[in-house]
Amino acid sequence: MEKIIQQFLDEVKQRNQNEPEFMQAVTEVAENVIPYIVKNDIYYGQNILLRMVEPERVVFFRVPWIDDQNEIKVNRGYRIEMNSAIGPYKGGLRFHPSVNLSVLKFLAFEQVFKNSLTTLPMGGGKGGSDFDPKGKSDKEVMRFCQSFMSELFRHIGPNRDIPAGDIGVGGREIGYLFGQYKRLKNEFTGVLTGKGVSWGGSLIRPEATGYGVVYFTQKMLENIGTSLEGKKVVLSGSGNVAQYAAEKVIQLGGIVNTLSDSGGYIYDRDGINSEKLKYIMDLKNIKRGRIEEYIKQYPTAEFHAKKTPWEIPCDVAIPCATQNELHKEDALMLIKNGCVCVGEGANMPSTPEAIHEFTVNKILFAPGKASNAGGVAVSGLEMAQNSLRYNWTRDEVDTRLKNIMSDIHQSCVEYGQEDGYVNYVKGANIAGFVKVADAMLAQGVV
Structure with missing residues (x-):
C-alpha cells in the first residue's frame, strides 16, 4: 500500500514542482483515500484521485491599479477552478502577499472536499491576489478591486463560479467587487457571497x-x-x-x-x-x-x-x-x-x-476541511436565498448551520472509525471523496 501511495505522490509531485502547500494537502488526502480506493472496486483503476488533483481550469492575470500617489502598481490575480462534479465552483478570494499558485491550489483542492462534506451542491475553487489591503486607503482598495474584477468577471457567474471572501477580503472588498461586476454585466445576480444583508447577503455569514x-x-x-x-x-x-x-x-x-x-x-x-x-x-x-x-x-x-x-x-x-x-x-x-x-x-x-x-x-x-466548513455552508445558504429572492431569519440560518456541522461530524464518524477511536482526518477525507468520486464516475471521463 505504501508503494502505491508513493507512486501516486511521485507522479503528482513531478507535475507540480515547487508547490509545497499543494503537495501537503494532496499527501494527506492520498494517505487516507488510496487505501479506501483499493478496497472498493468501483473506484479502483479509474485514476479518480489523479483526475481530482488536476484543476479543471487555472486563470492567471495581471491587475494594474493606481495608488493615492498616482503611481501605477501591478499585482497578480488568480482563479483556480478545481472541480465542478457536484456543482458550480465555490470558494473564497484571498488578498495577501503570501498568495501564489501553490497556496491557491492547496486551498482549492481542500475546498472540493469541504464543499462535498456540507452536502450542498457546490464544486471547489479558490482565487485571489498577492495584493495586501493592510495600510491601503479605501480608495486604493476600491481601485484595486475594480481592476481585479474587470478581468475576473469573464470567468465567474451564478451558475458557473461563485467567489466569496477569505483572508484580506471582507465586507468592504466584497462590496467593491460586486459593484464592479454589476456595472460590467448590467445585472444583479448572486455571483458573490458574503454580501451585505441589505443587498443580497445572508445573516450569520460573517460569523x-x-x-x-x-x-x-x-x-x-x-x-x-x-x-x-x-x-x-x-x-x-x-x-x-x-x-x-x-x-x-x-x-x-x-x-x-x-x-x-x-x-x-x-x-x-x-x-x-x-x-x-x-x-x-x-x-x-x-x-x-x-x-x-x-x-x-x-x-x-x-x-x-x-x-x-x-x-x-x-x-x-x-x-x-x-x-x-x-x-x-x-x-x-x-x-x-x-x-x-x-x-x-x-x-x-x-x-x-x-x-x-x-x-x-x-x-x-x-481537520479544517470538516471543522471550518461553516463559512462555505452559509455561503451555500446565501446562494439559495439569492435564487429564491428571499431572506431567512438569523435563527433559521443558525439552525441550518448547526445541522450541517452535525451532519459533517456524523459523516466523519461513519468513515473514520478505528478501534473505538474516531480518526476525523480519515473520516473527512473519505466522506468528501466518495460524493465527488461518485459524481465524476457518473459523468464519464471529464
Missing part, C-alpha cells in the same frame, strides 16, 4: 466559520460524553474566524484564554468575556489595531511577543490564524499540558507532523 468550528468541536466532545462548558480554550488569530469562534465558545460556557496576531498573543487567565471580546472586535475591525493593545485596557492580561499560544495549558485548542501555524513541538506541548481536543478554524493550520502526534496520542482532532 459562520467561527460558529461552525465551535459547533463541530462541541460535537466531538459530546461524542466522548462531555461538552465545552467549563473548558479552557486557546485560540490563535484575532480576525473574523477567531472572533466569532471566541463568541460562540463564550456562549456555550467555555473559557477563552488567548487570541493572537502576527505580533504575538495575549493570555488572559481570567478569561476573555463578552465585554472584553467586544473591545477586541472594535480594536481589530474598526481601529485596525494590534492585539498587544489589549493589555493597556486590561493590564492583568499578558502579551507574549512573536510567539503562538500553544504553550498555554488548555482543554481545547482552536487554531484560526493561517496554514502551518501549529508545529510538532506545539502539538507535543498541548498534549503535555492536558489538551484533549483540537478543532481547526483556519485552512490546514497544523503541520503533518503535528497531526501525526495528535493521532497517535488519540487526541480529538478535526
